[in-house]
Amino acid sequence: MSYSATPYMLDHGSGYGLVSRGFHWLMALLLTWQFLTALLHVIDRQRAVSAMAWSTHHDVGFLLFVLVLLRGLWGLSNAGRRPAHAGRLGRLASLGHLALYALMAYVPAVALLRQFGSARAFSPFGIPLMKGGGEKIGWMTELGSASHALAAWALLALIGGHLAMVMVHHFVWKDETAARMVG
Ligand code: HEM
Ligand code: HEM
Numbered sequence: 001m002s003y004s005a006t007p008y009m010l011d012h013g014s015g016y017g018l019v020s021r022g023f024h025w026l027m028a029l030l031l032t033w034q035f036l037t038a039l040l041h042v043i044d045r046q047r048a049v050s051a052m053a054w055s056t057h058h059d060v061g062f063l064l065f066v067l068v069l070l071r072g073l074w075g076l077s078n079a080g081r082r083p084a085h086a087g088r089l090g091r092l093a094s095l096g097h098l099a100l101y102a103l104m105a106y107v108p109a110v111a112l113l114r115q116f117g118s119a120r121a122f123s124p125f126g127i128p129l130m131k132g133g134g135e136k137i138g139w140m141t142e143l144g145s146a147s148h149a150l151a152a153w154a155l156l157a158l159i160g161g162h163l164a165m166v167m168v169h170h171f172v173w174k175d176e177t178a179a180r181m182v183g
Contacts, residue, residue, distance in 0.1 A: 011078040015180040020078065023071040024181055027064065027104070034060055035156055038149075058115070062124035065108035072101060083180050093165070100162065103155040107148060114144020 010017045016024070037057045040050035075082075085094045115122045117140025121132030169177035 011081040011083070013081070013083060014176070015083060017078070019074055020071075020082075021181060023067065023074060027067055027071065030060055030064055030067070031104075031159070034064065035152075038152065058111075058122070059124040061108045061111055062129070064104070065112060068101065068104045068108070072105070075101075096158070096162065096165070100155070100158055103151055103158060107152045107155055110144050110151065111148045113140045114148065117141040117144065 008018050011020050033053075034057065037053040037060070040047070041054045041057070044050055045054065085091065112122075116130055117137035119132055119134050119136045120130075121128075122130040166178055169175050
C-alpha cells in the first residue's frame with residue numbers, strides 16, 4: 001500500500017491542507033500579539049509591561065509581512081484546489097478574505113516604508129534590513145503616519161467580522177465551514 005502525505009499538505013475541495021492551516025493559525029497568533037502590543041502602547045506606554053511588549057512590535061510586524069507574502073503565494077498556487085465559495089454569499093466571503101489579505105499586507109508594508117523613509121537603521125531579528133543614514137523621504141513617513149494605525153484598526157474590525165461570520169456558520173447555520181480550517 002502506498003502512502004502519500006501530499007493530500008494533507010495541499011488544499012482540497014472540503015478543506016484547507018496543513019500548510020494553509022499552518023499559515024492561518026500562526027498569523028492569527030502573531031496578529032493577536034501584535035494588536036495586544038499596540039493596545040498596551042495606547043493605554044499606557046510608560047508601564048514596564050507595555051514597553052516590553054512594544055519592543056517586539058517592529059520585529060513581529062516585519063515577520064508578519066514576510067508571512068503574508070509567502071501565504072499569498074501559497075494561496076495562489078492552491079487557488080484551484082480550495083473549498084468553493086458558491087453563490088452571492090460565497091462571493092462576499094471571497095471578497096472579505098481578499099480584503100483581509102490586502103490589509104494584512106498594507107499595514108506592515110506602509111510601516112516598513114515609513115521606517116525606510118525615516119532614514120533610521122532597522123535590523124529585525126538582527127537582520128540588517130535597512131542601514132539608515134542619508135536623506136529623509138517625506139512622502140514615505142507621511143503616508144506611514146497617516147495610514148498605518150488607521151489601516152491596522154480597520155484590519156482588527158475586519159477580523160472581528162470574520163470571527164462573527166465563522167460563529168454564524170457554526171452555531172446558526174450549523175454547516176461545515178468552520179471544519180475547513182479547524183477540524
Ligand atoms: C501586521 C503587522 C502590524 C500590525 C497589525 C500593527 C498594528 C499597529 C497598530 C494597531 C498601531 C496603532 C497604535 C495606536 O493607535 O497608537 C500601530 C502603531 C505603530 N506601528 Fe504597527 N503594526 C504592524 C506592523 C508594524 C511594523 C512592521 C512596524 C515598523 C517597522 C510598525 C511600527 C509601528 C509604529 C512606529 C507605530 C506608532 C506610530 C503609529 O501609530 O503609526 N508596525 N501598529
Ligand atoms: C487574526 C485573525 C485571523 C485572520 C487574519 C484570518 C484570516 C483568514 C483568511 C484570509 C482566510 C481565507 C483562507 C486563507 O487564505 O487562509 C480565513 C479562512 C478561515 N478562517 Fe480565519 N482568520 C483569523 C482568525 C480566525 C479564527 C480565530 C477562526 C476560528 C474561530 C477562523 C476561522 C476561519 C475559517 C473556518 C476559515 C475558512 C472559511 C472559508 O473557507 O470560507 N479564522 N481566515
